[in-house]
Amino acid sequence: MTDKPSNERGLCELYANDPEHADAVVFGRRAQADRRGFLKGAGLAAVSAAVGAPLVFHRTFPSGLIPAALAQDATDFRLEGKDGLVVLSDRPINAETPAHLLDDDITPIARHFVRDNGVMPEAARRLDASGWSLSVDGEVERPLTLGLDELKRRFKPVKLKLQLECGGNGRASFNPPVSGNQWTVGAIGHAEWTGVRYADVLKAAGLKSSAVYTGHYGTDTHLSGNPDKIPISRGVPIAKALEAHSLLAFEMNGEPIPAYHGHPVRLVCAGWPGSVSQKWLSRIWVRDRVHDGAKMESPSYRVPRYPVAPGTDVPDEDMVIMESMPVKSIITWPQSGFAVAGREIELRGHAWAGERAVKAVDVSIDFGASWIRARLGAPPNRYAWQRWRAAIRLPQAGYYEAWVRATDSEGAAQPFAVAWNPKGYGANGMHRIAFTAS
Ligand SMILES: Nc1nc2c(c(=O)[nH]1)N[C@H]1C(S)=C(S)[C@@H](COP(=O)(O)O)O[C@H]1N2
Numbered sequence: 001m002t003d004k005p006s007n008e009r010g011l012c013e014l015y016a017n018d019p020e021h022a023d024a025v026v027f028g029r030r031a032q033a034d035r036r037g038f039l040k041g042a043g044l045a046a047v048s049a050a051v052g053a054p055l056v057f058h059r060t061f062p063s064g065l066i067p068a069a070l071a072q073d074a075t076d077f078r079l080e081g082k083d084g085l086v087v088l089s090d091r092p093i094n095a096e097t098p099a100h101l102l103d104d105d106i107t108p109i110a111r112h113f114v115r116d117n118g119v120m121p122e123a124a125r126r127l128d129a130s131g132w133s134l135s136v137d138g139e140v141e142r143p144l145t146l147g148l149d150e151l152k153r154r155f156k157p158v159k160l161k162l163q164l165e166c167g168g169n170g171r172a173s174f175n176p177p178v179s180g181n182q183w184t185v186g187a188i189g190h191a192e193w194t195g196v197r198y199a200d201v202l203k204a205a206g207l208k209s210s211a212v213y214t215g216h217y218g219t220d221t222h223l224s225g226n227p228d229k230i231p232i233s234r235g236v237p238i239a240k241a242l243e244a245h246s247l248l249a250f251e252m253n254g255e256p257i258p259a260y261h262g263h264p265v266r267l268v269c270a271g272w273p274g275s276v277s278q279k280w281l282s283r284i285w286v287r288d289r290v291h292d293g294a295k296m297e298s299p300s301y302r303v304p305r306y307p308v309a310p311g312t313d314v315p316d317e318d319m320v321i322m323e324s325m326p327v328k329s330i331i332t333w334p335q336s337g338f339a340v341a342g343r344e345i346e347l348r349g350h351a352w353a354g355e356r357a358v359k360a361v362d363v364s365i366d367f368g369a370s371w372i373r374a375r376l377g378a379p380p381n382r383y384a385w386q387r388w389r390a391a392i393r394l395p396q397a398g399y400y401e402a403w404v405r406a407t408d409s410e411g412a413a414q415p416f417a418v419a420w421n422p423k424g425y426g427a428n429g430m431h432r433i434a435f436t437a438s
């Protein structure tokens with residue numbers, strides 16, 4: 001186990017220049033404080049002094065908890081065209097969105113997280129689709145090669161609001177830490193995608209009865225510069241590809257897909273780890289077996305087939321491919337650190353549940369001792385996130401935390417602390433923010 005999250009160049013530079021700041025960016029101040037034992041065993045008075053206000057629900061404040069007020073990230077890095085995102089790495093580009101910037105129902109392009117495994121293709125950077133084509137081959141009756149105009153002309157356009165979440169979102173909450181980008185809560189976005197159905201394209205090619213899985217390829221290149229190496233090539237079972245919400249998208253929020261997000265065409269196979277939604281899509285290889293492309297192999301995007309104790313070494317053969325992402329929610333208003341004047345506050349945010357729907361959202365302001373049911377909106381379409389709101393009365397002035405917990409259509413609820421796994425996937429512990437009332 002390593003506590004260095006990544007050996008990618010951007011982070012190395014960051015560590016070389018300012019290791020303390022790098023720790024805060026990469027692990028979050030919460031983990032940083034944890035590792036130093038900063039708040040270990042701190043008494044109530046010390047906690048109150050640290051957050052700058054008395055703890056109203058001090059009787060239910062769990063010992064050893066780091067107050068959410070001290071668990072915020074900061075960074076000086078900026079990504080062009082991305083507004084306020086926290087850059088975890090600049091090569092490859094990995095940037096997440098602070099929770100309060102995810103308040104919109106549709107995430108603006110400037111606020112949608114970016115997760116690259118390799119180097120963005122040059123043509124995409126110039127928004128040049130002239131040389132682009134997509135091939136569909138393998139276990140099909142009629143292999144296809146499609147240009148952009150043909151793709152748009154031949155198949156019916158579909159517009160859907162779809163959540164896209166990185167499998168590693170929330171990894172920073174793992175203890176012991178696991179390697180990889182230390183995403184906190186913001187490797188999630190919810191855009192309106194326009195495209196054609198993956199199913200329609202596969203039907204046009206004619207699936208053979210031997211077709212069981214897809215293999216996706218993009219035009220991005222490997223970080224090493226070696227043209228024989230592929231940064232990522234994942235796939236899905238045929239049933240997921242044929243699902244009516246799986247798209248070959250060419251527009252994001254009504255614009256041609258921007259360079260960062262896969263110009264000119266990407267897949268969106270919602271509800272599953274974001275890695276199956278290939279950007280800069282150039283080839284679909286229909287397979288007669290589970291695809292074995294880059295990052296399909298164990299332990300990438302896999303979780304143990306049985307529960308494991310934190311820190312356990314799990315043999316590769318006991319790791320299974322992650323499919324649906326688990327139920328999750330975030331508080332998008334207020335921003336952590338907000339000062340309320342008065343005794344009333346309306347909290348709001350979004351909730352989503354991978355392949356499932358969200359059935360209920362509950363909020364606590366007393367560290368989980370009691371819960372308040374939030375109002376929950378219906379999703380505009382399947383795989384869209386759902387808006388929740390909760391009007392709360394505060395008993396007195398002081399320091400509060402708001403915790404949020406969503407429950408899905410099968411009754412699965414978010415845990416306080418996530419089940420640990422070796423690669424840090426599917427972390428869905430409750431989101432917490434801090435606020436004070438005066
Ligand atoms: N070609 C290609 N597609 C890719 C990736 C990549 O590195 N290359 N990253 C994947 C991962 S891990 C995620 S989480 C999503 C992120 O999509 P976004 O950058 O549009 O938010 O794209 C996926 N598709």
Ligand SMILES: [Mo]
Binds near residue numbers: 115166168274275
């Ligand atoms: Mo991802």
